[in-house]
Amino acid sequence: MRIVTIGGLILIIHILQSTLFNLIRINNIAPNFFVMIIVSFSLLRGSKEGAIMGLFAGILYDLSFGTTVGFAFSYMILGFLCGRLTPNFYRENFILPFVCTFLGDLFINSFIVIALILRGETNIIYFFKEIIVPEIIYTNALTIFVYQISYKINLKIEQVEKRTRNIF
């Protein structure tokens, strides 16, 4: 149940991101939905599920648009690190996903920037000013809705799981 729902969710987000969400680009900057969904679910469910989700999402992205396997690992680390915070916070705390998305998006983008620096593109100020900061702002603005939605989805899944456990 959980695997099917979350796997389907990642698949749907990936497909929408590559097709319809190109229409909601502001000034050619698109938000990063994978960061939002991975941060939300790993904060709700813990580091193990966060890491698996991140790996799956990253591999999907790499297979569709990457030339090397890179995002798989960075998303996995992101899910793992965010999941480490789970035991220490309430789920109803809606500020933490905000902070985590901010740092998470920075984390994912810093990997790309490092890769670019290794290739000899060293205009870091431009990268931050024109791409990373707008993306973080856009992603953070949408996190409010995404976290609420994933909170409700998670609640529903947990209810269903509880019911099935009572039967057996």
Add this chain to the structure above:
Amino acid sequence: MKVSRKVKKRIFIISGITLILLSLIVTLGRIYQLTLLGTISDIIIYPFQKIINIANTHVGGLTGYFKDIDTLLNQNEELLQENEQLLYQNTLLAELGQENENLKSLLDLAQRYEQYPSQGANIIGKDPGNWYKVFTIDKGKIAGLDNNNIILANGGLVGKLIEVNPLSSKVLTLIDDRSYVSVKVVRSGDIGILMGDIELSNKGIAKIEIDINAEIVKGDQVITSHLSDIYPPGIPIGTVEEVIVADNDLMQYAYVKPFVDFSNLQNVLIISKNGEKK
């Protein structure tokens, strides 16, 4: 769940090994063109992307039908005028073509401008990130495509295929940071390297790195050069917008606006260079 330290260590080792193996499979698959995981994800994702693409174009067509009538009328008038001009030019060109053919047969150059087999395709997915400009098209190995096939649109160069799955394939556009194309300035014949740049790619512009002594000014036309292994010579790319001298006074950079509008691209033409050689 409590796990002893030994088991934990083992889990870490196992997951590490699986990760390394996974990346090995993927990279080896890329090298030998046996994309195993790519095929699986291809089969899952392709139908959805295709459906959304079809729905998207049809809905856009419906709303556009009412919106664009005014512009279409104006455009029609302009196009009629242009058509007359073009007809005139066409007759001229036909003459020139005849002449060219005669001369070519004299020079035995026919082989260089051979006609390559081509086919059309739709774009079904674009890179959701903000860094790179890669997209997927809805034809793959089954349709007879191969790595390094050339992609054209609107009479200009778009890029090349970098990975071919059974149903879909990946296109690296020439404004992407990782793309390099050897180009020639039509007027002077100077040869440079066209490369994508992250700072320019969001505006749909690429830049040429060319020797300081090369003759290049604003408005020059740029085509692919005869030096490239992948790109056939003489494919139009774009016009020069601006020329600047690099800081070290050894190179100059020319910003090129391609003929292709990368943000609104929908249909492309694929040219298989390998098909002809068999």
